[in-house]
Amino acid sequence: MTPRRESPGVADAVLSVRNLETYYGPIMAIRGVSLDVREGQIVTVLGANGAGKTTLLKTISGVMEPEKGEILYGGRDIAGAEPDEVVRAGIVHVPEGREVFPLLTVAENLAMGAYTRRDPAGARDDEEMVFSYFPILKERRRQAAGTLSGGQQQMLAIGRGLMARPKLMLLDEPSLGLSPLLVSEIFDIVGRLNREQKVTMMLVEQNAVVALDVAHYGYVMELGRIVMADEARLLLESKDVQEFYLGVKEETQRGQKRWKQKKTWR
Protein backbone atom coordinates (compact mmCIF):
# COMPACT_ATOMS: atom_id res chain seq x y z
CA MET A 1 0.00 0.00 0.00
CA THR A 2 1.29 3.45 -0.83
CA PRO A 3 0.63 6.63 1.16
CA ARG A 4 -1.97 8.90 -0.31
CA ARG A 5 -1.05 12.37 -1.49
CA GLU A 6 -4.35 14.24 -1.97
CA SER A 7 -7.64 14.21 -0.11
CA PRO A 8 -10.53 12.24 -1.64
CA GLY A 9 -13.46 13.95 -3.41
CA VAL A 10 -16.05 13.23 -0.71
CA ALA A 11 -14.93 14.41 2.72
CA ASP A 12 -16.39 11.57 4.83
CA ALA A 13 -15.80 8.78 2.33
CA VAL A 14 -14.35 5.63 3.86
CA LEU A 15 -13.67 4.32 0.36
CA SER A 16 -13.06 6.28 -2.83
CA VAL A 17 -12.51 4.50 -6.09
CA ARG A 18 -10.99 6.59 -8.88
CA ASN A 19 -10.80 5.73 -12.59
CA LEU A 20 -10.51 2.02 -11.96
CA GLU A 21 -9.82 -0.35 -14.86
CA THR A 22 -9.71 -4.12 -14.49
CA TYR A 23 -9.21 -6.72 -17.22
CA TYR A 24 -9.69 -10.44 -17.75
CA GLY A 25 -6.86 -10.94 -20.22
CA PRO A 26 -7.75 -8.64 -23.13
CA ILE A 27 -11.34 -8.07 -21.88
CA MET A 28 -11.85 -4.78 -20.07
CA ALA A 29 -14.46 -5.56 -17.41
CA ILE A 30 -14.19 -2.35 -15.35
CA ARG A 31 -13.94 0.70 -17.59
CA GLY A 32 -12.91 3.69 -15.53
CA VAL A 33 -15.15 3.40 -12.47
CA SER A 34 -15.15 6.15 -9.82
CA LEU A 35 -17.35 6.02 -6.73
CA ASP A 36 -17.44 6.92 -3.05
CA VAL A 37 -18.72 5.04 -0.03
CA ARG A 38 -19.46 7.36 2.87
CA GLU A 39 -18.70 6.29 6.39
CA GLY A 40 -21.71 4.70 8.10
CA GLN A 41 -23.73 4.31 4.91
CA ILE A 42 -24.97 1.44 2.81
CA VAL A 43 -24.04 2.13 -0.80
CA THR A 44 -25.48 -0.14 -3.43
CA VAL A 45 -24.18 -0.86 -6.91
CA LEU A 46 -26.95 -2.06 -9.19
CA GLY A 47 -26.63 -3.63 -12.60
CA ALA A 48 -27.63 -6.53 -14.78
CA ASN A 49 -25.72 -9.76 -15.17
CA GLY A 50 -22.22 -9.15 -16.44
CA ALA A 51 -22.23 -5.41 -15.71
CA GLY A 52 -18.98 -5.79 -13.76
CA LYS A 53 -20.26 -5.63 -10.19
CA THR A 54 -18.48 -8.77 -8.97
CA THR A 55 -15.26 -7.75 -10.72
CA LEU A 56 -15.45 -4.36 -8.99
CA LEU A 57 -15.73 -5.97 -5.55
CA LYS A 58 -12.95 -8.46 -6.35
CA THR A 59 -10.70 -5.58 -7.34
CA ILE A 60 -11.40 -3.70 -4.11
CA SER A 61 -10.79 -6.79 -1.97
CA GLY A 62 -7.50 -7.58 -3.70
CA VAL A 63 -8.67 -10.81 -5.39
CA MET A 64 -8.05 -9.12 -8.75
CA GLU A 65 -5.44 -6.53 -9.59
CA PRO A 66 -6.49 -3.38 -11.46
CA GLU A 67 -4.64 -2.20 -14.50
CA LYS A 68 -5.24 1.46 -13.63
CA GLY A 69 -6.85 3.67 -11.01
CA GLU A 70 -6.86 4.20 -7.27
CA ILE A 71 -8.71 2.58 -4.37
CA LEU A 72 -8.40 5.06 -1.53
CA TYR A 73 -9.11 3.70 1.90
CA GLY A 74 -8.01 5.06 5.26
CA GLY A 75 -5.66 7.58 3.66
CA ARG A 76 -3.91 4.97 1.51
CA ASP A 77 -4.16 3.63 -2.02
CA ILE A 78 -4.85 -0.10 -1.58
CA ALA A 79 -5.13 -0.87 -5.31
CA GLY A 80 -3.22 -4.10 -5.93
CA ALA A 81 -2.82 -4.96 -2.23
CA GLU A 82 -3.02 -8.65 -1.25
CA PRO A 83 -6.44 -9.89 -0.03
CA ASP A 84 -5.22 -10.62 3.52
CA GLU A 85 -3.72 -7.14 3.75
CA VAL A 86 -7.09 -5.69 2.72
CA VAL A 87 -8.87 -7.76 5.41
CA ARG A 88 -6.37 -6.59 8.03
CA ALA A 89 -7.08 -3.02 6.96
CA GLY A 90 -10.77 -3.62 7.81
CA ILE A 91 -12.47 -4.56 4.52
CA VAL A 92 -14.21 -7.94 4.26
CA HIS A 93 -15.70 -9.39 1.10
CA VAL A 94 -18.76 -11.65 1.38
CA PRO A 95 -18.63 -13.29 -2.05
CA GLU A 96 -21.44 -14.10 -4.46
CA GLY A 97 -22.74 -17.65 -4.00
CA ARG A 98 -21.88 -17.69 -0.29
CA GLU A 99 -18.75 -19.86 -0.56
CA VAL A 100 -18.83 -21.20 2.97
CA PHE A 101 -16.50 -24.11 3.80
CA PRO A 102 -19.00 -26.96 3.36
CA LEU A 103 -17.18 -29.61 5.39
CA LEU A 104 -16.46 -27.34 8.34
CA THR A 105 -19.06 -26.72 11.02
CA VAL A 106 -20.85 -23.42 11.43
CA ALA A 107 -18.62 -22.59 14.43
CA GLU A 108 -15.46 -23.47 12.47
CA ASN A 109 -16.58 -21.29 9.55
CA LEU A 110 -17.09 -18.39 11.95
CA ALA A 111 -13.67 -19.01 13.50
CA MET A 112 -12.13 -18.83 9.99
CA GLY A 113 -13.59 -15.34 9.69
CA ALA A 114 -11.57 -14.28 12.75
CA TYR A 115 -8.23 -15.55 11.42
CA THR A 116 -6.66 -12.11 11.26
CA ARG A 117 -7.52 -11.28 14.89
CA ARG A 118 -5.30 -11.57 17.91
CA ASP A 119 -7.95 -11.07 20.58
CA PRO A 120 -9.64 -14.44 21.30
CA ALA A 121 -11.94 -12.87 23.92
CA GLY A 122 -13.14 -10.24 21.44
CA ALA A 123 -13.71 -12.93 18.81
CA ARG A 124 -15.81 -14.95 21.30
CA ASP A 125 -17.93 -11.87 22.02
CA ASP A 126 -18.37 -11.29 18.33
CA GLU A 127 -19.48 -14.89 17.83
CA GLU A 128 -22.25 -14.16 20.35
CA MET A 129 -23.01 -10.93 18.49
CA VAL A 130 -23.34 -12.91 15.22
CA PHE A 131 -25.61 -15.45 16.97
CA SER A 132 -27.79 -12.62 18.28
CA TYR A 133 -28.48 -11.52 14.68
CA PHE A 134 -28.71 -15.07 13.29
CA PRO A 135 -30.05 -17.32 16.10
CA ILE A 136 -30.44 -20.25 13.69
CA LEU A 137 -26.63 -20.35 13.37
CA LYS A 138 -26.33 -20.87 17.11
CA GLU A 139 -28.75 -23.80 16.94
CA ARG A 140 -26.72 -25.29 14.09
CA ARG A 141 -23.25 -24.37 15.34
CA ARG A 142 -22.00 -27.98 15.29
CA GLN A 143 -23.54 -28.80 11.92
CA ALA A 144 -21.48 -28.96 8.70
CA ALA A 145 -22.06 -25.75 6.73
CA GLY A 146 -22.73 -27.74 3.55
CA THR A 147 -25.90 -29.16 5.10
CA LEU A 148 -27.43 -25.71 5.75
CA SER A 149 -30.13 -24.23 3.49
CA GLY A 150 -29.16 -21.49 1.00
CA GLY A 151 -30.52 -18.77 3.29
CA GLN A 152 -28.65 -20.14 6.31
CA GLN A 153 -25.44 -20.33 4.27
CA GLN A 154 -25.90 -16.68 3.30
CA MET A 155 -26.35 -15.81 6.99
CA LEU A 156 -23.19 -17.77 7.77
CA ALA A 157 -21.23 -16.00 5.03
CA ILE A 158 -22.27 -12.61 6.45
CA GLY A 159 -21.58 -13.85 10.00
CA ARG A 160 -18.12 -15.06 8.98
CA GLY A 161 -17.43 -11.63 7.51
CA LEU A 162 -18.51 -9.93 10.73
CA MET A 163 -16.04 -12.04 12.70
CA ALA A 164 -13.22 -9.94 11.23
CA ARG A 165 -14.81 -6.83 12.85
CA PRO A 166 -14.85 -5.01 9.52
CA LYS A 167 -15.12 -1.29 9.05
CA LEU A 168 -16.37 -1.88 5.51
CA MET A 169 -18.25 -4.96 4.28
CA LEU A 170 -18.46 -5.76 0.56
CA LEU A 171 -21.60 -7.80 0.00
CA ASP A 172 -22.02 -9.54 -3.36
CA GLU A 173 -25.65 -10.31 -4.23
CA PRO A 174 -26.93 -11.66 -0.94
CA SER A 175 -30.40 -12.10 -2.51
CA LEU A 176 -29.17 -14.59 -5.11
CA GLY A 177 -31.31 -17.75 -5.19
CA LEU A 178 -33.29 -16.92 -2.05
CA SER A 179 -37.06 -16.71 -1.56
CA PRO A 180 -38.56 -13.19 -1.24
CA LEU A 181 -39.27 -13.82 2.44
CA LEU A 182 -35.65 -14.75 3.18
CA VAL A 183 -34.39 -11.86 1.08
CA SER A 184 -36.41 -9.43 3.15
CA GLU A 185 -35.24 -11.09 6.40
CA ILE A 186 -31.58 -10.88 5.35
CA PHE A 187 -31.87 -7.27 4.16
CA ASP A 188 -33.52 -6.27 7.43
CA ILE A 189 -30.52 -7.72 9.26
CA VAL A 190 -28.09 -5.99 6.88
CA GLY A 191 -29.80 -2.69 7.75
CA ARG A 192 -29.59 -3.43 11.47
CA LEU A 193 -25.91 -4.39 11.25
CA ASN A 194 -25.24 -1.08 9.54
CA ARG A 195 -27.12 0.93 12.17
CA GLU A 196 -26.26 -1.03 15.30
CA GLN A 197 -22.76 -2.38 14.60
CA LYS A 198 -21.74 0.66 12.52
CA VAL A 199 -20.58 -1.44 9.60
CA THR A 200 -20.35 0.58 6.40
CA MET A 201 -21.56 -1.54 3.49
CA MET A 202 -21.03 -1.71 -0.24
CA LEU A 203 -23.82 -3.88 -1.55
CA VAL A 204 -23.87 -5.22 -5.08
CA GLU A 205 -27.30 -6.32 -6.28
CA GLN A 206 -29.51 -7.15 -9.23
CA ASN A 207 -32.57 -6.87 -6.98
CA ALA A 208 -32.88 -3.08 -7.18
CA VAL A 209 -35.99 -2.67 -5.07
CA VAL A 210 -34.70 -4.39 -1.93
CA ALA A 211 -31.22 -2.91 -2.33
CA LEU A 212 -32.45 0.68 -2.79
CA ASP A 213 -34.83 0.22 0.10
CA VAL A 214 -32.00 -0.50 2.57
CA ALA A 215 -29.29 1.68 0.97
CA HIS A 216 -28.52 5.37 1.45
CA TYR A 217 -26.90 5.92 -1.93
CA GLY A 218 -26.80 3.98 -5.18
CA TYR A 219 -24.87 3.62 -8.40
CA VAL A 220 -26.10 1.93 -11.57
CA MET A 221 -23.46 0.06 -13.52
CA GLU A 222 -23.58 -1.10 -17.09
CA LEU A 223 -20.91 -2.72 -19.25
CA GLY A 224 -18.18 -1.85 -16.78
CA ARG A 225 -19.18 1.80 -16.29
CA ILE A 226 -21.20 3.80 -13.79
CA VAL A 227 -24.14 5.24 -15.72
CA MET A 228 -26.13 6.78 -12.88
CA ALA A 229 -25.62 7.80 -9.26
CA ASP A 230 -27.97 9.34 -6.70
CA GLU A 231 -29.50 9.02 -3.27
CA ALA A 232 -31.20 5.63 -3.02
CA ARG A 233 -34.71 7.01 -2.52
CA LEU A 234 -34.34 9.22 -5.59
CA LEU A 235 -33.04 6.32 -7.68
CA LEU A 236 -36.01 4.26 -6.55
CA GLU A 237 -38.38 6.99 -7.78
CA SER A 238 -36.40 7.63 -10.95
CA LYS A 239 -38.15 6.88 -14.22
CA ASP A 240 -34.87 5.69 -15.71
CA VAL A 241 -34.40 3.06 -13.04
CA GLN A 242 -38.02 1.98 -13.22
CA GLU A 243 -37.84 1.78 -16.99
CA PHE A 244 -34.58 -0.14 -16.76
CA TYR A 245 -36.23 -2.82 -14.69
CA LEU A 246 -39.35 -2.80 -16.85
CA GLY A 247 -37.04 -3.18 -19.81
CA VAL A 248 -35.43 -6.23 -18.24
CA LYS A 249 -38.91 -7.67 -17.68
CA GLU A 250 -39.93 -7.04 -21.26
CA GLU A 251 -36.77 -8.66 -22.46
CA THR A 252 -37.50 -11.90 -20.63
CA GLN A 253 -41.18 -11.84 -21.55
CA ARG A 254 -40.81 -11.16 -25.24
CA GLY A 255 -37.22 -12.18 -25.86
CA GLN A 256 -36.55 -8.71 -27.23
CA LYS A 257 -33.33 -6.75 -27.51
CA ARG A 258 -31.64 -5.06 -24.60
CA TRP A 259 -33.50 -2.20 -22.94
CA LYS A 260 -30.47 -0.03 -23.57
CA GLN A 261 -31.32 0.21 -27.21
CA LYS A 262 -34.59 1.88 -26.26
CA LYS A 263 -33.19 3.95 -23.43
CA THR A 264 -29.94 5.88 -23.51
CA TRP A 265 -28.06 6.55 -20.29
CA ARG A 266 -25.06 8.39 -21.60
Ligand code: ATP
Ligand atom coordinates in the same frame (compact mmCIF):
# COMPACT_ATOMS: atom_id res chain seq x y z
P1 ATP B 1 -23.14 -11.18 -12.16
O1 ATP B 1 -24.34 -10.57 -11.57
O2 ATP B 1 -23.46 -12.25 -13.17
O3 ATP B 1 -22.10 -11.62 -11.17
P2 ATP B 1 -21.54 -8.89 -12.61
O4 ATP B 1 -22.17 -7.57 -12.82
O5 ATP B 1 -21.02 -9.17 -11.26
O6 ATP B 1 -22.52 -10.02 -13.05
P3 ATP B 1 -18.94 -9.62 -13.56
O7 ATP B 1 -19.05 -11.02 -13.07
O8 ATP B 1 -18.09 -8.69 -12.80
O9 ATP B 1 -20.39 -8.98 -13.69
O10 ATP B 1 -18.48 -9.65 -15.08
C1 ATP B 1 -18.10 -8.49 -15.82
C2 ATP B 1 -17.62 -8.87 -17.21
O11 ATP B 1 -16.43 -9.63 -17.11
C3 ATP B 1 -18.61 -9.72 -17.99
O12 ATP B 1 -18.56 -9.33 -19.33
C4 ATP B 1 -18.10 -11.12 -17.83
O13 ATP B 1 -18.44 -11.91 -18.94
C5 ATP B 1 -16.60 -10.90 -17.75
N1 ATP B 1 -15.96 -11.92 -16.91
C6 ATP B 1 -16.30 -12.24 -15.63
N2 ATP B 1 -15.50 -13.23 -15.16
C7 ATP B 1 -14.64 -13.52 -16.16
C8 ATP B 1 -13.55 -14.43 -16.29
N3 ATP B 1 -13.18 -15.24 -15.30
N4 ATP B 1 -12.89 -14.47 -17.49
C9 ATP B 1 -13.25 -13.64 -18.49
N5 ATP B 1 -14.25 -12.76 -18.44
C10 ATP B 1 -14.94 -12.69 -17.28
